[in-house]
Each structure stands twice: as C-alpha cells, then as structure tokens.
Amino acid sequence: MSRPIGVAMLGCGTVGREVLRLLTDQSEELAARVGAAVRLVGVAVRRPRRHPEVPAELLTTDAAELINRDDVDVVIEVIGGIEPARPLLLAALRAGRGVVTANKALLAECGPELYAAADAAGADLYFEAAVAGAIPLLRPLRESLAGDRITRVTGIVNGTTNFILSAMDSSGAGYAETLEEASALGYAEADPTADVDGYDAASKAAILASLAFHTRVTSADVYREGIAEVSAADILAARQLGRTVKLLAICERVVDASGTESVSARVYPAMIPRSHPLATVAGAYNAVFVEADAAGALMFYGQGAGGAPTASAVLGDLVAVARNRVAGGYGPRESAHADLPIQPMGDTPTAYHVSLEVLDRPGVLAQVAQVFADHEVSIMAVRQTGRTPDHVPACGAGANLVIVTHCAPDAALRSTVDKLAGLDAVRDVVSVMRVEGEVT
Amino acid sequence: MSRPIGVAMLGCGTVGREVLRLLTDQSEELAARVGAAVRLVGVAVRRPRRHPEVPAELLTTDAAELINRDDVDVVIEVIGGIEPARPLLLAALRAGRGVVTANKALLAECGPELYAAADAAGADLYFEAAVAGAIPLLRPLRESLAGDRITRVTGIVNGTTNFILSAMDSSGAGYAETLEEASALGYAEADPTADVDGYDAASKAAILASLAFHTRVTSADVYREGIAEVSAADILAARQLGRTVKLLAICERVVDASGTESVSARVYPAMIPRSHPLATVAGAYNAVFVEADAAGALMFYGQGAGGAPTASAVLGDLVAVARNRVAGGYGPRESAHADLPIQPMGDTPTAYHVSLEVLDRPGVLAQVAQVFADHEVSIMAVRQTGRTPDHVPACGAGANLVIVTHCAPDAALRSTVDKLAGLDAVRDVVSVMRVEGEVT
Numbered sequence: 078m079s080r081p082i083g084v085a086m087l088g089c090g091t092v093g094r095e096v097l098r099l100l101t102d103q104s105e106e107l108a109a110r111v112g113a114a115v116r117l118v119g120v121a122v123r124r125p126r127r128h129p130e131v132p133a134e135l136l137t138t139d140a141a142e143l144i145n146r147d148d149v150d151v152v153i154e155v156i157g158g159i160e161p162a163r164p165l166l167l168a169a170l171r172a173g174r175g176v177v178t179a180n181k182a183l184l185a186e187c188g189p190e191l192y193a194a195a196d197a198a199g200a201d202l203y204f205e206a207a208v209a210g211a212i213p214l215l216r217p218l219r220e221s222l223a224g225d226r227i228t229r230v231t232g233i234v235n236g237t238t239n240f241i242l243s244a245m246d247s248s249g250a251g252y253a254e255t256l257e258e259a260s261a262l263g264y265a266e267a268d269p270t271a272d273v274d275g276y277d278a279a280s281k282a283a284i285l286a287s288l289a290f291h292t293r294v295t296s297a298d299v300y301r302e303g304i305a306e307v308s309a310a311d312i313l314a315a316r317q318l319g320r321t322v323k324l325l326a327i328c329e330r331v332v333d334a335s336g337t338e339s340v341s342a343r344v345y346p347a348m349i350p351r352s353h354p355l356a357t358v359a360g361a362y363n364a365v366f367v368e369a370d371a372a373g374a375l376m377f378y379g380q381g382a383g384g385a386p387t388a389s390a391v392l393g394d395l396v397a398v399a400r401n402r403v404a405g406g407y408g409p410r411e412s413a414h415a416d417l418p419i420q421p422m423g424d425t426p427t428a429y430h431v432s433l434e435v436l437d438r439p440g441v442l443a444q445v446a447q448v449f450a451d452h453e454v455s456i457m458a459v460r461q462t463g464r465t466p467d468h469v470p471a472c473g474a475g476a477n478l479v480i481v482t483h484c485a486p487d488a489a490l491r492s493t494v495d496k497l498a499g500l501d502a503v504r505d506v507v508s509v510m511r512v513e514g515e516v517t
Numbered sequence: 518m519s520r521p522i523g524v525a526m527l528g529c530g531t532v533g534r535e536v537l538r539l540l541t542d543q544s545e546e547l548a549a550r551v552g553a554a555v556r557l558v559g560v561a562v563r564r565p566r567r568h569p570e571v572p573a574e575l576l577t578t579d580a581a582e583l584i585n586r587d588d589v590d591v592v593i594e595v596i597g598g599i600e601p602a603r604p605l606l607l608a609a610l611r612a613g614r615g616v617v618t619a620n621k622a623l624l625a626e627c628g629p630e631l632y633a634a635a636d637a638a639g640a641d642l643y644f645e646a647a648v649a650g651a652i653p654l655l656r657p658l659r660e661s662l663a664g665d666r667i668t669r670v671t672g673i674v675n676g677t678t679n680f681i682l683s684a685m686d687s688s689g690a691g692y693a694e695t696l697e698e699a700s701a702l703g704y705a706e707a708d709p710t711a712d713v714d715g716y717d718a719a720s721k722a723a724i725l726a727s728l729a730f731h732t733r734v735t736s737a738d739v740y741r742e743g744i745a746e747v748s749a750a751d752i753l754a755a756r757q758l759g760r761t762v763k764l765l766a767i768c769e770r771v772v773d774a775s776g777t778e779s780v781s782a783r784v785y786p787a788m789i790p791r792s793h794p795l796a797t798v799a800g801a802y803n804a805v806f807v808e809a810d811a812a813g814a815l816m817f818y819g820q821g822a823g824g825a826p827t828a829s830a831v832l833g834d835l836v837a838v839a840r841n842r843v844a845g846g847y848g849p850r851e852s853a854h855a856d857l858p859i860q861p862m863g864d865t866p867t868a869y870h871v872s873l874e875v876l877d878r879p880g881v882l883a884q885v886a887q888v889f890a891d892h893e894v895s896i897m898a899v900r901q902t903g904r905t906p907d908h909v910p911a912c913g914a915g916a917n918l919v920i921v922t923h924c925a926p927d928a929a930l931r932s933t934v935d936k937l938a939g940l941d942a943v944r945d946v947v948s949v950m951r952v953e954g955e956v957t
Contacts, residue, residue, distance in 0.1 A: 095811065099665070103665075103666065106664075109731070109852065109854040110663050110664075205661060212815060213657030213660075213662065213815070216653075216657060216660060217653030217657060220653075220656060220836070220837055221645060221653030221656050223550050224543060224546075224547060224550075224829065224831070224832020224833050225539070225543075225833065226543065226546070291549070354818060369829060370825075370829075371535065371539060371651070371825040371826060371828055371832070372819065372820070372825075372830070373819065373820045373826050374820070375653070375820075376816075376819065377815075377817060377818075378816040378817075379816065380812070380813045380814070380815075383813075385810075385811040386812050389664065389665040389809060389812035390812070392663070392664020393660060393663050393664050393665065396660070396663035397663070406844045406845070412549065412550060414549040414550075
C-alpha cells in the first residue's frame with residue numbers, strides 16, 4: 078500500500094453530503110481499488126455551523142488555503158456555478174492537485190482554460206458527473222471509443238424538461254399547466270429558466286461535443302431553443318405521426334459537399350419516432366444515443382441528476398485520479414487536436430414538420446408546395462385532411478395540411494415557414510417542429 | 518511524440534480484418550490520441566495465402582516468434598477459443614507485452630491465470646470486446662462505478678438467442694421453426710449450441726460477475742439453462758401477463774439473513790415485464806442493465822457482435838494500452854479483493870411463473886396452494902380461467918391456473934413444480950419459467 082491519498086472537498090450540498098457518505102461507507106472498497114487509503118482531509122464551506130454532518134475538525138471557510146495544504150492530493154468541487162469555483166479549480170490545477178468536478182456550467186463556459194491549466198501542470202481534470210449524472214458516458218466517449226470515429230451524439234440530458242414533455246405526452250395537457258405540476262412535485266426548480274430554456278442542456282452539449290469531436294466547444298457555440306413554446310398541439314401532431322417530442326442535445330460531425338468537416342452543437346425540442354430507443358426514456362431519466370462508424374448505435378441510460386447518482390460518478394472519478402497518483406502518472410488528456418470549425422445553425426441540415434390550417438379549396442397544396450420549392454426544400458411527406466372539427470373556421474371551409482421535409486439548411490426551412498405564414502391561403506401555422514432520429 | 522508503439526495481431530478473421538481497416542483509416546487519429554504513432558508490425562495467421570488484405574511483409578505463421586520481437590509493445594488476439602490463444606497470451610504477458618483480446622471463452626475459463634500473469638509482469642490485459650461487442654461496458658463497470666457498490670447486473674448478452682426469442686414473440690411461432698429461420702438469415706451458426714444452450718452467455722456472465730463483484734468467477738461457476746425448451750406456450754403465457762421472454766445473464770450480490778455476502782451468476786430464459794428497459798431490446802442487439810447503490814439503474818445498449826463493432830472495442834482498448842505504455846505505466850488491475858463465495862443455484866432466490874392445466878372442479882386451487890405452502894413458497898398472484906378452448910381435455914372439464922410466486926430458494930421452487938406435476942388434479946404443466954425484473 079502507498080501513502081494515503083488526501084482529498085479536499087469544496088462545497089457540501091446535496092451531492093457533497095452523498096460523497097461524504099460514500100467516502101465513509103466505502104472506505105475499505107476504495108482503498109482496495111486505489112491501492113492506498115483515501116482520506117478526506119478538509120471540507121470548505123461558507124457556513125460551517127450548517128454542516129453538522131461533517132466532523133468539525135475537517136471544516137474550513139478558507140478554500141484557497143485548503144487547496145494548498147501539503148496533505149491534499151485531489152480536490153473535489155461540488156460548489157457549482159462559475160465563481161468562486163473557477164479561480165479555485167485553476168489554483169488547484171496549477172498546484173498540481175488532481176481535480177474532480179460535477180460543474181457543467183463551469184466546464185461548458187471555461188473548459189478550454191481549465192483543460193489548458195491541467196495540461197500545463199500535468200494534473201488530472203475529471204468531470205464524469207457534469208453530464209448525465211451517474212451515467213458513465215464521458216469515459217466511454219473518451220476512452221472506449223478512442224479508436225472509432227463518432228459521427229453523432231443525441232441526448233436527453235435534462236431531467237426537468239424530459240419530465241415535463243413526458244407528462245404532456247401522457248396527459249395531453251399544455252406546457253404552463255404541466256410546468257406548474259412539475260414544480261409542485263419537485264421536478265422543477267423555483268426558477269426553472271436554466272432547464273426549460275435549454276441552458277443546462279446546452280452546457281452538456283458543449284461538453285459532449287468537445288469530447289466527441291476533439292474540438293473546443295463552449296456553451297456560446299451551442300444553438301439553443303427551450304421547451305416553453307411547445308404546445309399541446311405540437312404533442313398531438315407528433316402523436317398522429319407516430320412520434321413523440323423530446324428536448325434533444327445534438328452534437329454532429331457535418332461534412333459538406335467539398336469534404337470539409339465541421340461540428341454542429343444544438344439544443345431544441347424535436348419529434349422523434351416512437352420506435353427510437355430515446356423515445357421510451359420517460360420522466361426524469363436521461364439517455365444518450367451515440368453513433369460511431371465502427372461501433373454503430375450505442376445508448377447509455379440512467380439517472381441524470383440527484384445527490385446519490387451524481388456522487389457515484391464523482392467517486393468513480395476520484396478512484397481514477399487517486400489511482401493515477403498512486404501510479405505516479407495521470408489519465409488521458411482532453412484533446413482538441415481536430416479543432417473543427419463550428420457550423421452556424423442556419424447552415425445546419427435539419428428536417429421540419431409543419432402543420433398548417435389552410436383554406437379548403439383547390440390549388441392550395443400547389444401554392445404551399447411552390448413555397449417549399451422556391452426555398453429548395455424537398456418535401457418527404459404530405460398529409461391533407463378535410464375540415465377539422467376543432468378548428469371550424471369563421472367563414473369558409475378549412476383543411477389541415479401536414480408536411481414533413483427532407484433535410485435542408487435550417488435557414489431555408491425557417492424562411493419557408495415565414496413565407497407560408499404570410500400566404501392568404503394559410504389561416505394558421507398550427508405547429509412547426511424539427512424532426513430527428515430517422516434518415517431523411 | 519514518443520517512439521512508435523508496435524502492434525502484433527494474432528489471427529485475422531472477421532474482427533481482425535476490421536481492426537486492420539481501422540488501424541489504417543484512423544492512423545492519424547490514433548497517433549493524436551495515443552501521443553505516439555501506432556504501427557502494425559506483424560500479423561500471425563495459419564494460412565498466409567488466404568490473407569491478401571494483409572501486406573505480405575507483415576504476415577507470419579510463427580505467432581510465438583512474433584510476440585517476442587523487440588518492436589512489439591502490444592499484442593491483439595482475435596483467434597478465439599482456448600488453444601493456442603491461452604499459451605500465446607500467457608507468453609505475451611510474461612514478456613511484458615500489453616494484451617488486448619476479444620476472447621470471451623478464454624477469459625471465462627482461464628481468466629484467473631491470465632490476470633495473475635498480467636499482475637506478475639505489470640502488463641496490461643484489456644478485453645472490452647469480450648462482452649457485448651462494441652458496448653462500452655467493462656470500463657464503466659470497472660472504472661466509472663469504482664466508488665459505488667454494484668448490486669446486480671442483468672444482461673441480454675447473446676444476439677442469436679435474442680433474435681430467436683424476439684421473433685417467437687412477434688410471430689407466435691415455435692422454437693425449432695424460428696431457429697431454422699434464424700439460421701437461414703445468418704443470425705445463427707451452423708452449430709448453434711454455444712448460443713442456444715447458453716454457453717456463450719455464461720462466459721460473459723462469468724466475466725461480468727468477476728468485474729462487478731471483485732471475485733474470480735469462471736464459466737464453471739455459472740448456472741446455465743438455454744432456450745431450446747422455450748415453447749410458443751411460454752411466450753403466449755408471458756404475453757398474457759404483460760411480459761416477454763428474454764435469455765438473461767444475471768450476476769447478483771446476495772446477502773443472506775446472517776449478513777454473509779455471496780455471488781450468484783446464472784443464465785436462463787425468464788419473463789420480464791414489457792415496461793422493463795430490457796424488454797424493448799429486440800433482434801440481435803445486446804443490452805446490460807446495471808443496478809448500483811448510489812448510481813441507481815443504468816443501462817448500456819448496442820451491437821453485441823459483428824466485425825466492425827467488435828473491432829471498435831478492440832481499438833478503444835488498444836488506445837488505452839498504448840497510452841499507458843507511452844506514459845510508462847499500466848491501467849487499473851483486475852481485482853479479486855472481495856473474493857466472495859459462489860452461491861449454489863438451489864439456494865438462489867428466484868420467482869417462478871407456473872401455468873397448469875387442471876381439472877375444473879372445486880378444491881383444486883386449495884390442493885395446488887397447499888403444495889406451494891408445503892415448500893414454503895409464497896404465492897404472489899393466481900389467475901384461474903375456465904375451459905380453455907385450445908386445450909379441451911379428452912374427458913371432463915379443464916381449467917387453466919396461472920401462478921406467480923414471490924422469491925424463494927430455487928430448489929424449493931423446483932421441488933414444488935415436480936410435486937405439482939404429480940397431482941391427479943393437474944393434467945399438464947403448460948409452462949414453467951422464472952420471472953425477473955420486478956420486486957417480488
């Protein structure tokens with residue numbers, strides 16, 4: 078056995094308390110797996126009196142001092158947010174400490190700075206818990222698929238929005254009502270903005286795209302739409318087409334006609350076929366679907382949040398970092414060797430579902446189809462139905478027209494929809510949503 | 518950049534050819550990820566003239582000589598089977614070479630010997646491709662969940678049997694007919710014994726149990742039943758209960774009343790609820806459901822076999838081993854520190870579904886229930902239906918009795934079924950199958 082590995086923890090909230098519990102309960106197991114005792118030597122918190130669960134002699138308010146203590150080998154950060162986590166972790170890395178963090182916002186915004194500090198110091202920076210909680214995902218992406226070529230990562234990576242969309246799909250209720258219910262059940266925060274507007278999913282998309290494509294992608298590079306505009310009509314339209322609506326984080330390697338590669342990272346609600354493995358991921362669960370050249374389709378499923386699942390991922394990273402220190406080395410570095418450009422959303426190929434309330438008269442379909450043709454958007458399927466009882470027009474007969482397109486640049490699709498909305502023959506644009514998960 | 522990493526490959530069949538292709542296509546990527554060029558220096562095959570795809574100067578028939586060459590750092594073994602893979606890999610490990618293998622039979626039978634040789638020499642032994650093909654599973658089990666406590670691993674790990682059971686479920690056809698169809702479509706081997714009798718799944722269960730519970734489990738320790746006895750009646754009975762039949766590899770940490778832990782590793786067809794994440798895994802796909810104390814439920818899904826998916830896993834391991842050599846170290850060792858005893862199948866708690874054709878007269882249910890009580894087996898649910906048109910008895914009226922039990926020692930359940938079969942009131946035991954995937 079080597080000398081003990083000293084661990085400092087910054088923060089002690091829901092995840093921190095579970096880390097504490099596992100460090101205690103699993104101490105023998107951890108020692109056996111690491112090849113050395115793993116010893117918690119300090120916990121930095123703002124208000125020590127609020128932490129009776131931590132032995133008093135371990136508590137400190139001075140995180141910067143704790144990091145620099147000689148007996149600290151690894152720093153676990155579970156504070157969250159950008160400040161003061163950022164300067165603390167930079168200091169820890171510069172001091173040669175191994176770092177384990179669950180901080181997705183920090184990694185998505187300041188990842189390149191942190192990776193560079195870790196590289197310069199030869200220190201480990203592990204963050205499995207930052208994406209999809211307990212699901213072992215980053216390690217497989219970065220290590221198991223290291224000899225393969227990942228082409229696409231499609232994830233349900235936010236539990237709150239998945240809970241809301243699953244509930245809307247089951248009940249047929251609208252967004253506002255379902256959000257209220259989710260809040261009451263504790264599935265949505267008092268301020269749900271980060272979740273429902275897609276910021277949380279965009280952070281995770283940035284991290285996933287960086288790892289999958291060896292390119293520095295930050296949250297600012299990720300195109301983002303939330304679920305606040307998803308209506309009961311959208312959910313119903315999806316159902317009628319054998320699809321369901323999910324908030325997806327999509328990271329894609331895009332190759333243009335000239336063979337130039339770029340990376341598309343985007344978050345938006347989309348219709349996916351009910352037969353797709355992601356369609357059955359319900360409630361607050363997360364899942365990530367990965368496509369690679371040789372491996373084919375893979376899916377990783379599990380709990381994306383919660384104290385215990387996140388702590389499990391933190392401990393897995395702690396074991397890896399501690400093992401590396403016992404061996405006197407460090408793990409695989411983050412890599413940005415591909416350094417691909419980010420594709421603007423307007424250029425990204427997507428497919429749309431458009432449901433229109435139109436006048437029920439000859440020539441309307443031709444007129445609508447012409448708008449698609451003018452924008453060089455190819456139509457995959459059209460379904461036209463007569464009078465829709467729910468939408469009896471004030472004057473004249475109405476019909477419903479559902480169009481699903483082939484892939485086209487997103488900007489062309491958006492212009493098409495804008496143009497359609499202005500047609501006299503179109504009474505209402507009932508639902509517009511992107512379609513994912515099948516070859517178009 | 519360090520000096521190049523030299524790779525020797527033993528065997529060049531379906532998987533080997535894909536490894537060859539990836540090594541060539543991905544050479545720049547591999548070098549970037551490893552931090553050194555990865556160079557194939559030799560391929561050992563039995564009949565060099567049958568391998569026009571391999572550059573002639575790399576081919577050799579002398580595998581033992583190739584392994585010992587000075588320019589070989591890593592040995593990839595894709596021969597399969599026990600001999601001559603076993604002595605070759607032992608020689609490679611003893612010579613300090615890193616070893617990457619896809620050989621599940623060898624690992625399941627001779628794992629302890631190989632792990633010990635790797636330990637003694639300080640050499641890497643990686644085998645992600647041996648279980649569930651391309652699905653990154655072993656690395657997450659061994660590394661990501663290293664700080665958690667795995668309680669159960671339930672896998673669909675054999676594509677042939679899953680294809681057959683999925684087809685029987687869709688078509689209602691019998692086993693023999695469906696096996697024939699699977700053979701015709703190339704989903705079953707000419708001699709399907711290893712698959713349909715559960716030997717292949719048992720090998721994988723041994724490897725999974727070893728990793729999950731830090732205990733040496735070999736294929737001889739795994740209880741095994743195949744799918745040859747699964748009838749159309751079993752599939753129908755499952756369907757009527759909202760269940761489906763899957764061949765499961767189950768590895769479980771069992772704690773008895775006195776708190777003593779042991780490991781149960783077993784393979785058999787079982788009914789699982791259609792709502793279980795494993796139920797939707799259809800055709801030749803594989804999936805493994807993992808339960809851990811802190812992480813909760815996780816599932817890993819993907820292609821379990823095939824040249825390209827398996828090669829993807831081999832390459833991921835190759836990158837890890839090559840990186841370790843560039844860093845001058847080696848990866849986490851196999852660990853048997855828990856060294857738990859193996860629980861005999863008779864003592865293992867399981868639950869049964871039993872469907873009986875009984876005489877339709879008063880008192881039969883009481884008589885049947887008494888048999889369960891005599892064996893201390895608790896009944897969870899009973900469903901009794903009147904005359905079943907498909908089974909009109911030759912004389913007297915018949916009824917169908919379906920019983921699902923709570924968990925009880927498997928031996929008690931088997932004795933119960935034997936006793937039931939001998940009752941005068943029981944005309945026929947229509948279906949007996951274990952039930953998994955729910956709390957009983």
